[in-house]
Structures are given as C-alpha cells and as structure tokens.
Amino acid sequence: MDKRPTVGDVADLAGVHRSTAARALNPATRSMLSQETAERVSRAARSLGYRANSFARGLRTNRSLTVGVMIPDLNNPLFPPIVRGIEEALLPHGYTAFIANTDNDPVREAVHFRAFLSRQVDGFLIATARDNDETLDEVARLGIAAVLINRTNAQRELPLVSSDNRQGMQIAVDHLVAVGHRRIAHLAGPTELSTAVVRLSGFKEAAASHLLPQSQTPIFACSGLTEQAGEAGAATLLSTRPDVTAIVAANDLIALGVLRALAKRGLNCPNDMSLVGFNDMRFADAFNPPLTTVHVSHRLIGSEAARLLLERLVEPHAPAKTMLLPVRLVVRASTCPPRACYS
Amino acid sequence: MDKRPTVGDVADLAGVHRSTAARALNPATRSMLSQETAERVSRAARSLGYRANSFARGLRTNRSLTVGVMIPDLNNPLFPPIVRGIEEALLPHGYTAFIANTDNDPVREAVHFRAFLSRQVDGFLIATARDNDETLDEVARLGIAAVLINRTNAQRELPLVSSDNRQGMQIAVDHLVAVGHRRIAHLAGPTELSTAVVRLSGFKEAAASHLLPQSQTPIFACSGLTEQAGEAGAATLLSTRPDVTAIVAANDLIALGVLRALAKRGLNCPNDMSLVGFNDMRFADAFNPPLTTVHVSHRLIGSEAARLLLERLVEPHAPAKTMLLPVRLVVRASTCPPRACYS
DNA sequence: ATGAAAGCGCTAACAA
DNA sequence: TTGTTAGCGCTTTCAT
Numbered sequence: 001m002d003k004r005p006t007v008g009d010v011a012d013l014a015g016v017h018r019s020t021a022a023r024a025l026n027p028a029t030r031s032m033l034s035q036e037t038a039e040r041v042s043r044a045a046r047s048l049g050y051r052a053n054s055f056a057r058g059l060r061t062n063r064s065l066t067v068g069v070m071i072p073d074l075n076n077p078l079f080p081p082i083v084r085g086i087e088e089a090l091l092p093h094g095y096t097a098f099i100a101n102t103d104n105d106p107v108r109e110a111v112h113f114r115a116f117l118s119r120q121v122d123g124f125l126i127a128t129a130r131d132n133d134e135t136l137d138e139v140a141r142l143g144i145a146a147v148l149i150n151r152t153n154a155q156r157e158l159p160l161v162s163s164d165n166r167q168g169m170q171i172a173v174d175h176l177v178a179v180g181h182r183r184i185a186h187l188a189g190p191t192e193l194s195t196a197v198v199r200l201s202g203f204k205e206a207a208a209s210h211l212l213p214q215s216q217t218p219i220f221a222c223s224g225l226t227e228q229a230g231e232a233g234a235a236t237l238l239s240t241r242p243d244v245t246a247i248v249a250a251n252d253l254i255a256l257g258v259l260r261a262l263a264k265r266g267l268n269c270p271n272d273m274s275l276v277g278f279n280d281m282r283f284a285d286a287f288n289p290p291l292t293t294v295h296v297s298h299r300l301i302g303s304e305a306a307r308l309l310l311e312r313l314v315e316p317h318a319p320a321k322t323m324l325l326p327v328r329l330v331v332r333a334s335t336c337p338p339r340a341c342y343s
Numbered sequence: 344m345d346k347r348p349t350v351g352d353v354a355d356l357a358g359v360h361r362s363t364a365a366r367a368l369n370p371a372t373r374s375m376l377s378q379e380t381a382e383r384v385s386r387a388a389r390s391l392g393y394r395a396n397s398f399a400r401g402l403r404t405n406r407s408l409t410v411g412v413m414i415p416d417l418n419n420p421l422f423p424p425i426v427r428g429i430e431e432a433l434l435p436h437g438y439t440a441f442i443a444n445t446d447n448d449p450v451r452e453a454v455h456f457r458a459f460l461s462r463q464v465d466g467f468l469i470a471t472a473r474d475n476d477e478t479l480d481e482v483a484r485l486g487i488a489a490v491l492i493n494r495t496n497a498q499r500e501l502p503l504v505s506s507d508n509r510q511g512m513q514i515a516v517d518h519l520v521a522v523g524h525r526r527i528a529h530l531a532g533p534t535e536l537s538t539a540v541v542r543l544s545g546f547k548e549a550a551a552s553h554l555l556p557q558s559q560t561p562i563f564a565c566s567g568l569t570e571q572a573g574e575a576g577a578a579t580l581l582s583t584r585p586d587v588t589a590i591v592a593a594n595d596l597i598a599l600g601v602l603r604a605l606a607k608r609g610l611n612c613p614n615d616m617s618l619v620g621f622n623d624m625r626f627a628d629a630f631n632p633p634l635t636t637v638h639v640s641h642r643l644i645g646s647e648a649a650r651l652l653l654e655r656l657v658e659p660h661a662p663a664k665t666m667l668l669p670v671r672l673v674v675r676a677s678t679c680p681p682r683a684c685y686s
Numbered sequence: 687a688t689g690a691a692a693g694c695g696c697t698a699a700c701a702a
Numbered sequence: 703t704t705g706t707t708a709g710c711g712c713t714t715t716c717a718t
Contacts, residue, residue, distance in 0.1 A: 006694095006695055006696085007695070007696065007697095008695080008696095016704080016705090017704070017705050017706080018695090018696085018697095018705095019696095019697075019698080019704080019705065019706080019707090020703090020704055020705075022695095022696065022697065022698090023697090023703095023704085026697085029697095029698095032703065032704085033703065033704080034703065034704090037703080037704085051457070051460060051461050052461060052695085052696080053402070053461075053463065053694090053695055053696070054398075054461050054462050054463055054696095055397075055398045055399075055401040055402040055407070055463060055694080055695075055696090056398075056402055056694070056695030056696035056697085056710090057695080057696055057697075058398040058696090058710095059396070059398040059399055059402055059694090059695080059696070059697095059709090059710045059711065059712090060695085060696050060697045060698080060709085060710055061696085061697070061698095061710090062710080064398070064462075065462075066462065073423075073427075074417070074423035074426055074427060075423045075424060075427065075625065077420065077625070077626075079423075080417035080418045080422075080423060081418060083417055083442070083444075084416075084417060084418065084444055087442075087443070087444055091454070091455075091458075094458075096441055096443075096455075096458050096459070096462060097441065097442065098439055098440065098441055098442075099426070099430075099440065099441075099442045100430070100439075101426075101427055101430060111434070112434075112439075114394065115434075115437075115439050116439070117394055118394045118395055118396075118397050119397050119407075119408075119409065119439060120396065120397055120398055256626075256629055259629075282418065282420070283420075283599075283626045283629070283630075286599055286602070286626065286629070286630050286631070287626075287629050287630075287631070288629070288630070288631030288632070289631075349710095349711055349712085350711070350712065350713095351711080351712095359688075359689090360688065360689050360690080361689090361711090361712085362688080362689065362690080362691090362712095362713080362714080363687085363688055363689075365711095365712065365713060365714090366687095366688085366713090366714095369713085372713090372714095375687070375688090376687065376688080377687060377688090380687080380688080395711085395712075396710085396711055396712070397712095398710080398711075398712090399694090399710070399711030399712035399713085400711080400712055400713075401694095401712090402693090402694045402695065402696090402710090402711080402712070402713095403693085403694055403711085403712050403713045403714080404694090404712085404713070405694085687718100688717105688718085689716105689717085689718075690715105690716085690717075690718090691714100691715090691716090691717100692713105692714090692715090692716105693712100693713095693714100694711105694712090694713090695710105696709100696710090697708100697709095697710090698707100698708095698709100699706105699707090699708090700705105700706085700707085700708105701704105701705080701706070701707095702703105702704085702705075702706090
C-alpha cells in the first residue's frame, strides 16, 4: 500500500504549482485556468489515481459533505425507505450519510450525536421520536443545521417533514364510518412519542367530526409502537370493550399485534373486527388478512427532508419550512361492515 | 454559532501547553502526565464543551474511525438487522458507519465506493452480491481492509462472514422429505448473485443425499431474489410441473411471491403445496400462512463481520478467516405432508 | 512531566 | 492566468 498521491504530486507531474493543481481539480475554480493547464493537471491526476484527502480539505473548508441521520430503529420497515430517499437526494450533491439507530434511548442518542459532531457532519436529519429531546436542545445551542423527520417540532425553529397524520386519521375513520362502524377504538402509542400524540389527537378530531361520542370511541394506549405492545393493548381492549367493532391502530406494527391477539382468541378479521393500520409499511399487504392502512410515501419523506437540509446548509437563516406530505387510504381485506350495526 | 473550542483553548484555560492538553485528552498518552494536570485539563475541556476535530486528527493519524458499509438494498429486511449488528460491534470501539445502497448496480456501487474512499474510511464491509466485482478488484489493488458479508469470496484473500447456506438447504430438504415429499422444486435466484449460486448447489447436494433423481427435483431460476421474480418463477413452475408437491425458495421474498402465485390460482399452502423459505426475515411469521423457513441470525452476521474488520485494522496481514454461521429450521404453517404420496 | 516546533494535505487571500 | 504563503487543529518527535 504505497502512499496516496497528493496535490503536490499531481502538480509536480503536470509541471505547475500546487495551488494551480488544486484549482484545476476543483470544478468551481477550474474556469480560472487556461484550458490547456487544466487539461494537463487532470491528466496527471488521473494517471496517478489522485483522490483528494477529505481531512485536509475539511480542515480548511470546515465542510465534510457528510450528514448524520438519527433514527430509532432500522428494523422498523418505515425507515429503510426513508433512508433510501435521503441517499437518493444527497448523492447527486456529493453528500454521504452516517446512520445511527437510537432505539429512542436518550443515552444511545447522545453517544451517536457526539460521534457525529466530532466527525464534523454538516447537518442532521433527525427521525427519533422522543418529545423531550436533549439532542434538539444541543442542536439549537450549537446552531447546527438540522431537519426533523416524522415528528413534531416542539416549539423549535427547525424544518420538518412528516406525513399528514391528522388527515390520515380522518380518512381512516371516514372509511370505517362509511362501511357502517359506530364503535371504533383507537390503539394509541405511548405519549412520549410525538407521532403517537398527533395521531391520537387526529383520531379524536375525526371521531368528533362524525359526532361519535367518546363513550363509543375508547382509546387504549400501547407501551410502544411495536407488535408486542399492540398485542398487549389489543388484549386489554378485547376483554374490556366487547362492543367495539373496529380498531384504528397508531401504526402497522400495532395493527399486526392486533391481528395476533384476534387470532389467539379465535376472532376473525375483518368479520369480527375491522382493523386499519397506519404507514402502509412493506409487507402490510402480505399479512393475514392484507391490511387496510393509511399509505405514506416514506421514500419521499426522506428525499424531501434531505433536500430541505441541503437548502439549509446554503441558507442557514431562511425561515424553517414545515412539509406535510399527503396520505391516502389503501383498502385491503382487514375492513368490512360490522356484523351488527348499532347505529 | 460561536467557534468551536480547540486544544489551544483548553490548554489556555488549564494553563498548560497545547501538547500537554492534547496528551491529557488522549487516553493512551494520559498516563504520561501528572494526575493533577490531567484532571485540570479534563475539567477545562468539559467546561468548554471541547470536542476533538476529527479532520485535524485524521490528517495527522491517517485514521478516520469510520467504515463504509455497502449493501444492495436496505428495503430487503435482511439488511437492517445486519446493519444493527455492525453498529453494535463498532460503537464500543469508537467507529461509525457510512451506509450505501447499491441495488447491485455496478455504477452506483462505484460511485459510493469512491465517495467512501475519499472520506478516508478505514475499512469496508461489503454485502453486495455481484460475482464479478470491480469493487473487490479495487479493494485488493489499494490494499484496503475489507470484510465480505453474505456472499462468496471469489478466490480473494478477504475475510468472509455468511450463514451456512449448504447446511440450510440440507435441513430444508430434510424436513420436506421427512414429512413425505419426493417431488421438490427449487426456485433459485439469478446466477449472478453468489448467494443464489451457493443455495442452488446446496439444494442439489441435499436432493442427492436423499437419492431424489433430478427429474423429481426441478430447478427454476428467478430473475432476482425478489417477490416479483418469485411470483413469476412460481407461475412457470406451477404450469409446467403440476406433479411437484413442495418448493424450496432461495429466500423468503421469493417464497412470498410463491404464496401470491398460489393464491392467484386458488391453491392452498400448505395443503396443495408445501413451501420453505430462507432467512427467516422479519414478518415471515406474519405471512399467510406463516412461513416455514431457514433461520439465519443476521444481527450476528453483522456484528461478527464488524469484529473481523476491526481485527483486520489492527493486523492487516493476518490470514483471512471465513465464518459460516449456523442456521436452523423454523417450522411454521407453510409445510405439511403431501396430499398424495408418490414414494 | 512538560514545552517547543514541525507538519499532515489542502484551500484561499493576496501578489504578481 | 499563475505563484506565494499562511494556516486550518491536531499529534508527535525531540528537547528540556
């Protein structure tokens, strides 16, 4: 492994000064040079297999062309498409992404955040979901560029990209009411997670818009946005509210837990219980039954967030935009009219 | 956004020289200093919120504490747990990972590879699957540390971590034979993907070990390791070989495609056709029916690969280990005895 | 145990 | 259009 060539080597080979070589190699400054010199340097660089040392460059320019992406857990099928969207938007601009999984654990989050900082990331894409977030305090304190993904802003001046959760809850409830349901429960996520909070309030508004009384639209909070939490929540729901004919889950994983709970009790979905999920994550159409759910374009969320971050890196003080991406209902086989209609 | 403090600032505050401060901040050189000075510097650093600039450090040390991870597609549920395993093994050693999706496209792969190179990654974790791989040529030429994941080595001197695909195919076929199947088809992946090739030959060996003639163990190659390719492959299989009573799919996504193809034709799985997948990816247990499949611990694959890479960074010329991680069969509801037993 | 000083490879302000 | 020069923040050898 012989030493990597430097600008100096390239310059020597091309018979010019280092700074001239540097200018030839930088697209932005290339136009300063005579066509011919630029050419000669390029050829020299290519023949040596020259590749700029990003440490040296970064040390000078204070830019790393690198962003840090913080997500709760890549295993949640929500996030892979978001990450791909991010990559897709970043790559043409020469940026590369670090990925960190935090499990929404403050300690893990802090460790990764500092790791990113010390690696001089130019900005952050933050998709973690805790509401009281020291990371965001730090971001604000240090004045680092950041864009939030799929969460609430918490009174901070940061750009935000999310799906339209309120609207999603509305169309979910609309659908259930349209096919005849009147007693609709919501399996909410934990109140620490901003997504869960927004969807909960969206559910309440939607129920109210159909004049469904609270007594007919009970809410059960699950301990997480997970399959296990969903199964536990559904168990409680089923034993305390046998009158309910439909469930709106805070996300597809909770919905999957509901399917398991129903199966364990020998209940049929959709005949005994209709079920609507949220996210239309991958494989939601492979469940038994295929899940009716609110579709969100996660890839788009990722790419729009990355785009906003790139904008921010250019204009750090532009007002922070909030983007709510549209959702749509995908009706599959987990919903149908209720067996007995109470209305 | 005030300027970040440097070692100089810390040194000034602590009343020592920059080099002394640097030594105090580096765990390896800290012992050179008097207890008291070290303490004082640490306190100064903390009070200033000092964080080392990794560019400057990297420029001196030629190490970035960074690795590049190349995978085909994060959307394949195989890879998130691998990435998490990698992160888990890397974090305690202070390393952070760049992630790149290549879609097994040579161009995307080359772009990301160069991006990683120019960011001075200390090593690569390569989980892409193309057999004729220019990236590996480059790795060899440049003498960079790298570990291969879930693929074959292609006569190169690189460490490799993979599941034991041969063994997996053996236990899959064993199971089907044990419940009575004699006409077992294999839905293979494309021959460009090394995983597909190994599993195919594993299937042949397993069939031979049970003395099943080739005429009863037909092989159909799918155009990819995807649901769509699996559905297409299954369609061909079903119309040309109605005698087959069981299918071993090259992976779970192909198996999912098979389930769709069966459903479209009104065939029941497992009663009309038994089906075994490979990987036990997330949600394989949520399919209809829950999939019998070969379980692979992807998280372990990731963490072991990262461990091997870290070893390699310390001892670049140690012989390249190959790790084949054990697999086990998870029997769910997609397999049962054949309707009519031909044996 | 601590200080002095050089230099990693690059860029950019200034000079010519 | 090209060359000169300084310096980004850190580590490390050498001197004290």
